[in-house]
Amino acid sequence: MEEKSSLKNLLKEEERPGNGTDHNTMGSSVLSLSLNNSGQPLNQMGMLRIKLEEAKKENEILKAMLTQVNEHCTVLQNRILFEMQQHQLSSSNKNNNHQSQGKIQGLEKPVLHTRQFLNIGDCSSVSEGYTENVEKKIFGEGEMNTKIALHEAKCIEDQASEVTCRRAKVSIRARSDFSLMGDGCQWRKYGQKTAKGNPCPRAYYRCSMGTACPVRKQVQRCFKDETVLITTYEGSHNHPLPVAARSFASSTSAALNMFLSGSLTSSGGSTTLPNSPLFSSSLSSISPTAVATFSHSATCPTVTLDLTHPNNNTNNYLHFQRATTTTTSHPLFPLPLHGHPHEGLPLLCSKVPTFLDKNLALVDVVSEAITKDPSLKAALFSAISSLTADPQKNSNNLSQHSKSSSGYDPCSKMPAIPPHQPYTTELI
DNA sequence: CGAGTTTGACCGGCGC
DNA sequence: GCGCCGGTCAAACTCG
Numbered sequence: 150m151e152e153k154s155s156l157k158n159l160l161k162e163e164e165r166p167g168n169g170t171d172h173n174t175m176g177s178s179v180l181s182l183s184l185n186n187s188g189q190p191l192n193q194m195g196m197l198r199i200k201l202e203e204a205k206k207e208n209e210i211l212k213a214m215l216t217q218v219n220e221h222c223t224v225l226q227n228r229i230l231f232e233m234q235q236h237q238l239s240s241s242n243k244n245n246n247h248q249s250q251g252k253i254q255g256l257e258k259p260v261l262h263t264r265q266f267l268n269i270g271d272c273s274s275v276s277e278g279y280t281e282n283v284e285k286k287i288f289g290e291g292e293m294n295t296k297i298a299l300h301e302a303k304c305i306e307d308q309a310s311e312v313t314c315r316r317a318k319v320s321i322r323a324r325s326d327f328s329l330m331g332d333g334c335q336w337r338k339y340g341q342k343t344a345k346g347n348p349c350p351r352a353y354y355r356c357s358m359g360t361a362c363p364v365r366k367q368v369q370r371c372f373k374d375e376t377v378l379i380t381t382y383e384g385s386h387n388h389p390l391p392v393a394a395r396s397f398a399s400s401t402s403a404a405l406n407m408f409l410s411g412s413l414t415s416s417g418g419s420t421t422l423p424n425s426p427l428f429s430s431s432l433s434s435i436s437p438t439a440v441a442t443f444s445h446s447a448t449c450p451t452v453t454l455d456l457t458h459p460n461n462n463t464n465n466y467l468h469f470q471r472a473t474t475t476t477t478s479h480p481l482f483p484l485p486l487h488g489h490p491h492e493g494l495p496l497l498c499s500k501v502p503t504f505l506d507k508n509l510a511l512v513d514v515v516s517e518a519i520t521k522d523p524s525l526k527a528a529l530f531s532a533i534s535s536l537t538a539d540p541q542k543n544s545n546n547l548s549q550h551s552k553s554s555s556g557y558d559p560c561s562k563m564p565a566i567p568p569h570q571p572y573t574t575e576l577i
Numbered sequence: 578c579g580a581g582t583t584t585g586a587c588c589g590g591c592g593c
Numbered sequence: 594g595c596g597c598c599g600g601t602c603a604a605a606c607t608c609g
Binding site (some may be wrong): 337338339340341357 | 580582
Binding site (some may be wrong): 353367 | 605
């Protein structure tokens with residue numbers, strides 16, 4: 150920052166009339182050239198070069214800042230992960246009966262299962278080496294050994310119960326004017342069925358973003374209230390998600406995270422949890438008044454996010470924006486940090502100059518909020534998990550979308566939504 | 578012509 | 594074993 154201000158001061162001095170004779174900086178050769186020729190265009194070119202150099206320096210500073218912010222996010226993520234592991238270990242020691250019951254039902258799965266759901270990440274993360282270095286700074290060598298052992302155990306456990314995880318479902322109830330909810334993914338309809346007890350047909354969709362992606366969703370209108378759209382997601386994506394879908398996935402996975410991590414005392418039936426600080430902070434990215442219902446059968450745990458909770462005010466609307474390639478695709482849901490900071494921002498700021506400034510200001514706000522509000526850490530963790538799962542792939546994905554000449558529109562294959570028109574889902 | 582949708586047929590799980 | 598029901602398949606159809 151000091152470097153930036155000094156450069157600005159330098160530039161101001163050079164801009165002063167009659168002050169172009171004494172330069173000993175990087176811009177001196179350019180300015181002397183322009184003075185020798187005394188040509189106006191050359192003088193302007195010199196100024197532009199100085200500004201270019203200044204922009205480069207500024208870019209370096211901003212890159213460093215972004216790296217720092219990303220590092221802080223990783224630190225927070227790992228600390229939260231560690232705390233949750235510690236919490237689970239202690240709780241499992243205290244209550245063996247509870248744990249054995251959970252094992253029978255396949256519900257003891259901690260964070261990594263949820264990360265697998267909706268493609269939030271896996272054990273072999275690209276940034277694992279980097280993360281490990283950061284973790285050593287935080288936890289120290291002794292704790293790191295414990296943590297690595299825990300991590301390896303979790304990976305083994307993760308593979309063993311993958312089938313159960315794949316069957317985990319997240320069901321979302323929301324009021325919608327349209328027959329599909331914009332979640333950022335591309336879906337291909339493969340069937341429709343009229344279920345017993347509901348005259349409204351249930352549509353079956355398969356994710357068409359990746360080759361043989363196992364994720365499916367069912368969409369059905371509520372029989373009692375046809376304005377309510379029930380969307381049920383099942384499976385885990387085997388491909389990088391677009392920004393919009395990652396935002397959505399982080400929110401839904403936060404709910405499932407709570408469920409699968411055993412943080413709830415649900416015992417076979419269903420549990421409604423509207424006011425848990427950890428969960429509500431995550432869910433608030435969808436709706437501040439959303440209510441979650443947790444239930445599970447023998448093989449298929451389900452989390453229902455009810456976004457139709459009646460105590461919302463009239464302004465509580467979700468604006469599902471149709472993401473496009475040529476503009477900055479704003480999130481479907483407002484998340485603190487959006488997109489991978491290293492690759493995403495330069496891409497965006499090249500198109501929208503003010504975007505970077507807004508994000509840097511946002512970084513300060515978020516940093517302060519994280520410090521003050523512990524519950525926000527949990528929400529941030531779920532969001533960051535989706536962003537840091539595979540940065541390389543995600544950035545490539547983002548780049549491909551931006552390079553596409555035809556324009557990338559994740560909602561383009563949703564005929565129920567009128568083209569070129571943002572649609573809203575009402576939260577009552 | 579390719580991609581997506583529609584729709585009847587088919588399959589497997591589950592309860593009786 | 595039988596029938597019901599949810600989920601999936603695949604051929605026909607539609608659309609851009």
